[in-house]
Amino acid sequence: MLTFVAKRILLLLPTVFGVVTLVFLLRPLIPGDPIDYMLGENAVAADRELLRVQYGLDRPMIEQYGQFLAGLARGELGQSIQSRRPVAAMILERYPATLLLAAAAMVVALLVAIPAGVASAVKKDTIVDNASMLGALLGISMPNFWLGPLLIIVFSIQLGWLPVSGLGGPLHIILPAVTLGTGMAAILTRMTRSSMLEIIREDYVTTARAKGLPERTVIFKHALKNAAIPILTLVGLQFGALLAGSIITETIFAWPGIGSLVVNAIYSRDFPLLQGLVMTISLSYVFINLITDLLYGLADPRIRLGGRR
Secondary structure, three states, rough: HHHHHHHHHHHHHHHHHHHHHHHHHHHHHOOOOOHHHOOEEEEEHHHHHHHHHHHHOOOOOHHHHHHHHHHHOOOOOOEOOOOOOOOHHHHHHHHHHHHHHHHHHHHHHHHHHHHHHOOOOOOOOHHHHHHHHHHHHHHHHHHHHHHHHHHHHHHHOOOOOOOOOOOOOOOHHHHHHHHHHHHHHHHHHHHHHHHHHHOOOOOHHHHHOOOOOOOOOHHHHHHHHOOOOHHHHHHHHHHHHHHHHHHHHHHHHOOOOHHHHHHHHHHHOHHHHHHHHHHHHHHHHHHHHHHHHHHHHHHHHHHHOOOOO
């Protein structure tokens, strides 16, 4: 197992370096000039030049890249142009809230998708199957920017059951988690159903039934366990998507995560902050994929043993 983990981490290093390099190279492609935003278009040339020197924008790109890598090695992401605060500190303040929201949304998705997908596969071509697939179709068809305000109107304004926005007690996370997790639940339901339909036709499932094992044991211990690999793949990929896709949901519910930071950084042309946020989201994808690979090895020993039997 240690060899398997070491190989995955070594393969991760060039990916991380590539992500860091791409994030830096995207910076010149962002339209607008942050100096204009800070000083205004009527600022004198001397003030503009002084600010460019202060933020290192006057130096050649290769030199800026070297300083960027040196800062990363020290755990520094530069200073926000708008707030003049360290970018790393700003991200660390907000990132836990985004992780909390993404995790809550994934829990909502799994609690809905696994039972619905399993029931749909076991009761194939029945009313249970049709209802599950219809629900999945509706869930994947509802965008967050529509579902979020709808939930606010119904459960916050009309019924008064749940708070509208912000991060306070446990009730504050329900609406944004449901908003973010609904589309995920729809995708996972379809994947669970598809994987289960393949597994329940296998001979070992038929053998388990022939031995007289309870149907619940056959389905959840034998079939679902062996159908877990494609489900794990999708969960890993979609959890990374939740981190990036939470921007709209966080904006709707005024959730104090990195979503509002991304919006503000784009609006103010805050290159260092936007660069740090994009890199944070990208590296989150990379490390979540690493965790998914490690879970593969736990779920199926043949994977960590390189396919040897």
